[in-house]
Amino acid sequence: MTNIKTLFKFKSVIELLDYFKDEKTCIAFYEQIRWNGSPVCPHCGSTKTPYRTNRGFRCSEKLCTKKFTVKVGTIFEQSHLPLRTWFAAFYLITAHKKGISSLQLGRDLNICQKTAWFLLHRIRETLKAESPVMLRNSVEVDETYIGGVEGNKHANKRTAPLYESTTAKERKDLKKEGVIDEIRWDKIAVLGLVERDGKVVAKRIPDTKAATIIPIIEKHVEKGSTMLTDEFYVYGQLELKGYFHKSIQHNLKIYVQGQTHTNTIENFWSVLKRGLYGVYHYTSKKHLDRYLDEFCARYNSRDLTGAERFEKFLHQAENRLSWKELVA
Numbered sequence: 001m002t003n004i005k006t007l008f009k010f011k012s013v014i015e016l017l018d019y020f021k022d023e024k025t026c027i028a029f030y031e032q033i034r035w036n037g038s039p040v041c042p043h044c045g046s047t048k049t050p051y052r053t054n055r056g057f058r059c060s061e062k063l064c065t066k067k068f069t070v071k072v073g074t075i076f077e078q079s080h081l082p083l084r085t086w087f088a089a090f091y092l093i094t095a096h097k098k099g100i101s102s103l104q105l106g107r108d109l110n111i112c113q114k115t116a117w118f119l120l121h122r123i124r125e126t127l128k129a130e131s132p133v134m135l136r137n138s139v140e141v142d143e144t145y146i147g148g149v150e151g152n153k154h155a156n157k158r159t160a161p162l163y164e165s166t167t168a169k170e171r172k173d174l175k176k177e178g179v180i181d182e183i184r185w186d187k188i189a190v191l192g193l194v195e196r197d198g199k200v201v202a203k204r205i206p207d208t209k210a211a212t213i214i215p216i217i218e219k220h221v222e223k224g225s226t227m228l229t230d231e232f233y234v235y236g237q238l239e240l241k242g243y244f245h246k247s248i249q250h251n252l253k254i255y256v257q258g259q260t261h262t263n264t265i266e267n268f269w270s271v272l273k274r275g276l277y278g279v280y281h282y283t284s285k286k287h288l289d290r291y292l293d294e295f296c297a298r299y300n301s302r303d304l305t306g307a308e309r310f311e312k313f314l315h316q317a318e319n320r321l322s323w324k325e326l327v328a
């Protein structure tokens with residue numbers, strides 16, 4: 001994972017902004033990232049060397065001849081923000097373990113919150129572009145509820161998801177800030193799968209029935225892997241589906257038995273929830289999928305340096321999401 005070659009090694013946001021001092025530098029850098037020196041016409045896909053124009057290129061394909069810049073067909077198209085601001089946002093969003101709120105991002109970049117919110121969501125949309133993740137060896141599976149209020153984390157999680165999983169101190173702070181009374185979270189079930197020392201997959205699920213959970217596991221985990229779960233009855237079917245299955249009796253307050261535990265996925269839930277409740281304050285069903293993708297992408301690139309992560313996600317900026325789609 002760590003043998004990614006980066007075009008530009010930086011160690012801090014200061015170095016990043018020093019280097020990307022103007023739009024010209026940013027454009028040249030992004031042309032290198034996106035095209036590796038050979039521009040491709042985004043209108044017709046032609047790889048014939050285009051003509052240089054004042055502001056970019058003109059396709060040299062006779063039937064096309066359209067003008068383009070490196071921003072066409074990317075999340076940067078039709079944005080009035082300089083690439084320098086986008087790049088700084090890319091770095092900030094992917095660098096913070098728990099994520100960053102649009103409020104904070106707006107303050108850090110000196111842009112209004114609405115702009116910051118849009119920017120955050122567009123960047124988030126690119127984070128899901130990763131190819132489907134396949135897990136193997138030892139894989140922990142667990143479901144959780146986002147939002148609502150969740151009770152005792154282990155024993156009551158399915159029967160009484162009525163007490164949010166932030167710490168008492170965090171709740172007190174949120175109350176003091178006047179945030180907590182205004183928050184109304186939809187209660188949403190999420191299934192998480194994580195390979196020990198590997199990647200994580202987290203998906204919103206409509207319910208916790210076997211017919212919902214088992215196909216997701218089969219889609220993302222290789223047969224023959226060892227599945228580690230709690231005592232939830234649905235997981236009892238895993239052996240029939242070609243997996244080894246070890247479970248831990250959370251209802252008996254047993255959480256670790258040798259290598260059998262679900263602590264890795266529980267830790268992921270903890271970071272996710274702290275991020276969602278503490279940083280974002282509110283989430284809706286509509287946006288949860290993007291938040292999940294963001295947290296998974298960040299977790300799955302945890303071994304990369306800031307510079308490697310920045311370039312990896314910049315590569316995915318071709319995935320575009322319009323304002324219309326976003327607010328639909």
Ligand SMILES: [Zn+2]
Pocket residue numbers: 041042043044045046059060061064065066
């Ligand atoms: Zn063309």
